[in-house]
Amino acid sequence: MRTPLRRRVTLYALALLCCTSVATAGPAGAAPTPEPRAAAASAESAAPMAVTFDENFDGPAGSAVNGGRWQIETGDNVNNHERQYYTAGNNNAALDGQGNLVITARKDNPGNYQCWYGRCEYTSARLNTAGKFTAQYGRVEARMKIPRGQGMWPAFWMLGNNMGQVGWPNSGEIDIMENVGFEPGTVHGTLHGPGYSGSGGIGAGYTLPGGQAFADAFHTFAIDWSPNSIRWSVDGNVFQTRTPADLGGREWVFNKPFFLILNLAVGGYWPGDPNGSTPFPSTLTVDYVRVTTDGGGGTGGSITGLGGKCLDVAAANPANGTPVQLYDCNGSAAQQWSRGANDSLRALGKCLDVKDNSTANGAQLQLWDCAGTGNQRWAVSGANDVVNIQADKCMDVTGGASVNGARAQIWTCTGAANQKWSVNA
Structure with missing residues (x-):
């Protein structure tokens, strides 16, 4: 046209x-x-x-x-x-x-x-x-x-x-x-x-x-x-x-x-x-x-984990199902997280979500429309754990790898370094 x-x-x-x-x-x-x-x-x-x-x-x-x-x-x-x-x-x-x-x-x-x-x-x-x-x-x-x-x-x-x-x-x-x-x-x-x-x-x-x-x-x-x-x-x-x-x-x-x-x-x-x-x-x-x-009222901040890298929405893509991963911190919107209503963590206008509403070890994390459901509810502990409230499991870096693109998942809380996060949201 x-x-x-x-x-x-x-x-x-x-x-x-x-x-x-x-x-x-x-x-x-x-x-x-x-x-x-x-x-x-x-x-x-x-x-x-x-x-x-x-x-x-x-x-x-x-x-x-x-x-x-x-x-x-x-x-x-x-x-x-x-x-x-x-x-x-x-x-x-x-x-x-x-x-x-x-x-x-x-x-x-x-x-x-x-x-x-x-x-x-x-x-x-x-x-x-x-x-x-x-x-x-x-x-x-x-x-x-x-x-x-x-x-x-x-x-x-x-x-x-x-x-x-x-x-x-x-x-x-x-x-x-x-x-x-x-x-x-x-x-x-x-x-x-x-x-x-x-x-x-x-x-x-x-x-x-x-x-x-x-x-x-x-x-x-x-x-x-x-x-x-x-x-x-x-x-x-x-x-x-x-x-x-x-x-x-x-x-x-x-x-x-x-x-x-x-x-x-x-x-x-x-x-x-x-x-x-x-x-x-x-x-x-x-x-x-x-x-x-x-409901969080904040403008967002980073969540940093293993190797000093940031929790990141892959390719800054806001589509439902986009993987959440570890990546070099760059200050982009894909790494700006805020605490929202119903204990949610949000980036790019959507929520951190456990895929398929799973509570199993290894269930991967993704971005999804905010729905207030249990698989989108997160608690941040004083010990720097980010815990999915429904599963009572920790946000974890797959395989303990600090490479760019390492997928985030939930796993039984062990206190390991790949489950420790600094939340500035």
Whole structure:
């Protein structure tokens, strides 16, 4: 497909943020094969988390969003040649009385709004949490039903909270979900920062199987965000993970607070303009927006063992079933562990897991979706043992070998050197 020119523009002026226009990009890719337990171990079945932002859009039908959490942006966007004018209040963003926010794009202009091209042809809405809420790390998700039709451009995304000071793209941008109407079955997740913005954004696409369209049902779009790692998923199916290693030496600007944005654009360089087949009004329906952090509250640290080497997720791969091993310490996200809810140990947004729920000597350790089960519960003793609570056995380096790639397993606790760990998580 062509490399699109994509947007970001901030339409308001605040002490926190200046009016800034920006552009983004990221080509679509084929959907990966879902991981074996992805459906069963989705976000909804994960271990309990600490909720820091929970917007369920409860309220009377027709009422505006909670002004204590959201502000409404107004104006047009010449930078991307979008066609809509974003209106204030509840004109184009209102609760439906059933626990949803409905952002409506209409082919109308009752306020005689003026756009970059003359009298505006369309109205819509854009909301953000700047000055009201920011997130730094954790799971950021929204359950939404997006519109269909040529020229429609719904998005759920984030901007660095220091944008007013450093501008875009130095502030950083995390696109959790974007869709353009000519790709009804594909959404995109993208990073933008200094030297990798506009058409150079770093990202990938996720495509529903079997020719399904995202407009046909609600879907959950999420990132799991930790220091030096961001992982995207749709309905619990992970489709990409990005770390500083993906940036080719360019600056990673995502270890700081970001605010949230929801909007429905009409037209622009990337989606193209609506045509006679585009239905109006078109709606983006948002069931909830939620931000959670793991119960441990930490940003993570290393677990070092035999030979001074680190407990490591092989190839920094967040897929279910990835081996956990010993490897030279390098400070990467694959070696950053945090203590989470239900006595879990987490890296790359997933949990340290005993394969096949086994309690036998030699059962290997792997990464898996956090489920709060016994094979993911760990205790750290004062004697530097890391004990699987269910099996009552110690984390152990296979064969007592300190070579890179030596697999981690559980074994009856013996006090041997290959079972001793320094836990900084």
